[in-house]
Amino acid sequence: MTKQDFNDGLLGFLDASPTPFHATQNMAGMFKNAGFKELEEVQKWELIAGEKYFVTRNDSSIIAFTYPKNNKSYLMIGSHTDSPNLKLKPNPVIKEHGVVKFGVESYGGLLLNPWFDRDLSLAGRVNYLSADDKLESQLIDVQKKIAIIPSLAIHLDRTANEGKTVNKQTDVCPILTTNEDFEFETFLKWQLEKYGVKGAKKVYASELSFYDTQKASYVGLYDDFIASARLDNLLSCYVGMLSICSMESDKPMLFIASDHEEVGSASTSGAGGSFLENTLRRMFPDYSEYVEMTRSSLMISADNAHAIHPNFASKHDCNHAPHINKGIVIKVNANQRYASNSITISHFMQKAEKLGENVQQFVTRSDMGCGSTIGPITATRIGIETLDVGLPTFAMHSIRELAGSKDAYSLYKILIM
Numbered sequence: 001m002t003k004q005d006f007n008d009g010l011l012g013f014l015d016a017s018p019t020p021f022h023a024t025q026n027m028a029g030m031f032k033n034a035g036f037k038e039l040e041e042v043q044k045w046e047l048i049a050g051e052k053y054f055v056t057r058n059d060s061s062i063i064a065f066t067y068p069k070n071n072k073s074y075l076m077i078g079s080h081t082d083s084p085n086l087k088l089k090p091n092p093v094i095k096e097h098g099v100v101k102f103g104v105e106s107y108g109g110l111l112l113n114p115w116f117d118r119d120l121s122l123a124g125r126v127n128y129l130s131a132d133d134k135l136e137s138q139l140i141d142v143q144k145k146i147a148i149i150p151s152l153a154i155h156l157d158r159t160a161n162e163g164k165t166v167n168k169q170t171d172v173c174p175i176l177t178t179n180e181d182f183e184f185e186t187f188l189k190w191q192l193e194k195y196g197v198k199g200a201k202k203v204y205a206s207e208l209s210f211y212d213t214q215k216a217s218y219v220g221l222y223d224d225f226i227a228s229a230r231l232d233n234l235l236s237c238y239v240g241m242l243s244i245c246s247m248e249s250d251k252p253m254l255f256i257a258s259d260h261e262e263v264g265s266a267s268t269s270g271a272g273g274s275f276l277e278n279t280l281r282r283m284f285p286d287y288s289e290y291v292e293m294t295r296s297s298l299m300i301s302a303d304n305a306h307a308i309h310p311n312f313a314s315k316h317d318c319n320h321a322p323h324i325n326k327g328i329v330i331k332v333n334a335n336q337r338y339a340s341n342s343i344t345i346s347h348f349m350q351k352a353e354k355l356g357e358n359v360q361q362f363v364t365r366s367d368m369g370c371g372s373t374i375g376p377i378t379a380t381r382i383g384i385e386t387l388d389v390g391l392p393t394f395a396m397h398s399i400r401e402l403a404g405s406k407d408a409y410s411l412y413k414i415l416i417m
Helices: 003-016 020-033 186-192 231-245 276-281 289-298 342-355 374-382 407-415
Strands: 038-041 049-058 061-067 075-080 086-094 100-105 120-130 135-141 175-177 203-214 216-220 227-230 252-257 297-306 326-331 359-362 385-394 402-406
Touching: 003 216, 003 227, 003 231, 003 407, 020 038, 020 049, 020 061, 020 120, 020 135, 020 227, 020 231, 020 252, 061 276, 075 231, 075 374, 086 186, 100 203, 120 186, 120 276, 135 186, 186 203, 216 326, 231 252, 231 297, 231 385, 231 402, 231 407, 252 276, 276 289, 289 359, 297 326, 297 342, 297 374, 326 342, 326 407, 342 385, 342 407, 374 385, 402 407
Parallel strands: 038 049, 075 252, 075 297, 297 385, 326 359
Antiparallel strands: 049 061, 061 252, 086 100, 086 203, 100 175, 120 135, 120 203, 216 227, 227 402, 326 385, 385 402
């Protein structure tokens, strides 16, 4: 696979995955096409050596794995499907001042200012009572540009360019229409009909998020960058997905993409939940073999990393300031916010060196707080040696992030070596 093919596929995956539900659905489709067999958590597993499998949880997290005969030492790749966004409240409709708008919650560490004046659409999961009285769910993507959060004119806020604060309750409610006859349940039933759901009696609940309708694209004089929403962390999901699809069935590899990392991973489908452990225990029902496998395997937690911003270089430690398109970033933190240690770092660096791929180091400034990833959570829960790596990124947690057009492909080549 060439870098161009890799990146073209990435742009399509980003555009087709506005929510964790859609990302998981798309990855499941990719795995099916690559010969992976789907498993159900609520059914008994009869695993056959030499086959490849995948399983999902909550429609928003997914695990895929090979199952070779000699399967005691796995390379595992971990990522997450969720991204900061504006989520709809259960009773979202607000009719006031001549417009209809939606009440939203800010999900994760969202950079709010870039959400103003963007063409927004809505996507997610809807749960309803079907025409034959069954509880069903359906993923929807409105796709149409249905909403916008207009900025306040500078004439009405002369200090806007001096220090803009955003109130999450009142300032970021997307405006949909001036038609005050709008009804939310009628709108959702109309969306369900677009997906072939006829005669839904009642919509009980939904998990819907706004997203920017601008497509992912190349940016830069020489297509240096990839600009898109949700690069954190669909970029790593895409790399992990392609890596395991490129792996022969006799090579032990596992890929997991978990939901809810942006809010702490504490959920049934998050890295703090039991999804990975349950799956591994079913793969290795003998406890001694399970421990042998976990202690001889390696988890690579792949997330984004803060590239040094050329306009704000002082925000970085000058000796640990990664550059875009200059290689994969190894993330280190003395207080275990990242799980990298000298053993796992050396293992990764050796592989990169053999391929001639560049590696960079990131440590946050000692006087600044450090974020975390699924790496320490997975290492703690499973007891597996773990390395935290990242793809250099600008504008992390913005509505539109920026990464290099070379780095993700570099990580892919290292993982499939």
